[in-house]
Amino acid sequence: MQQQHMEDGAELSVVVVDDDEAILETLSSYLSKRGCKVWTARSGAELDDLLRRAVVDVVVLDLMMPGEDGLSICRRLADSHHVIMLSAMGDVSDRVIGLEMGASDYLAKPFDPRELLARIRSAARRPAIVRQRVRKQVFAFEGWLLDVNEARLTDPEGAIVPLSGGELQMLHVFVDRAQRLLTREALLAGTLGRDADVFDRAIDVTISRLRRKLSREGQFSPIETVRGEGYRFRPVVKRL
Structure with a gap:
């Protein structure tokens, strides 16, 4: 897990979760140069550890990962974070499933990093998701x-x-x-x-x-x- 240094005046905190090292390196470099504070994680366990220590505006989450998959992670995070799902599977049913799990947005691979940045900014403009005390239901x-x-x-x-x-x-x-x-x-x-x-x-x-x-x-x-x-x-x- 690593943190990329942000430029002065950065507005957004983003964590990119993917087991593909090349994707992590490409996205963290691109986003950090455009005003984002970026962390990377390679698994749900690394992400959980990071979220205990940092305040994150948007989670960019790959669907297919070893161990806990992206849908399960998204389901856990949907009430507390804006989540953008990434997946090589881009048909309508896959998008609906991701959104049903609580994702704020869905982007099919391969994609242009400029589109991902636009979607991150769009998600961050939505009302903040606030952690609330869990009530027995x-x-x-x-x-x-x-x-x-x-x-x-x-x-x-x-x-x-x-x-x-x-x-x-x-x-x-x-x-x-x-x-x-x-x-x-x-x-x-x-x-x-x-x-x-x-x-x-x-x-x-x-x-x-x-x-x-x-x-x-x-x-x-x-x-x-x-x-x-x-x-x-x-x-x-x-x-x-």
Whole structure:
């Protein structure tokens, strides 16, 4: 792990996380010459160590790395840092998955460093993400148990049901506003936090996945479609 010296008047603190030494060297040199204070890390463990010691505005994070992958790291950091995902996999589904995990932006490799700098500056202009004291968020409904802090859903038989980052966010919105009509716009704002139409498709995909995971033989789906208006989570939910 190393820090590149910034020029006087630098405005942004950036950490680039990638296991490719050539990419680290190229990006740290380019960004530091353009007014950024730049650190580099080669793994999630190095990044965690750095973030305990430094205040960082933007994390530039590679998707494919040894050990903990970029999606898992992004999911951990999304509530406290602006994250820009980098990946050689650039199709729409990959971008949606990255954004579902909480990334602020996504850039496919290969890319022009000038575009990355523009996206870093754009992310940094957004409202600051402030670390907040963790509040216990556990919800119970019809024998199910959702622990938001632990990202864990348990079915009525006690088995853990795996959830993606997007599914966890969507279910959290539903249980937190159970039995209330939620428009697509409200769901979009409460999950992906984007207003671009392309991400609207992710709502349908995520709700479909949640319905399958929450389905019980002989019972109605807990997620009701209100035609032309939105969705409603049927069960009575208790916050524990």
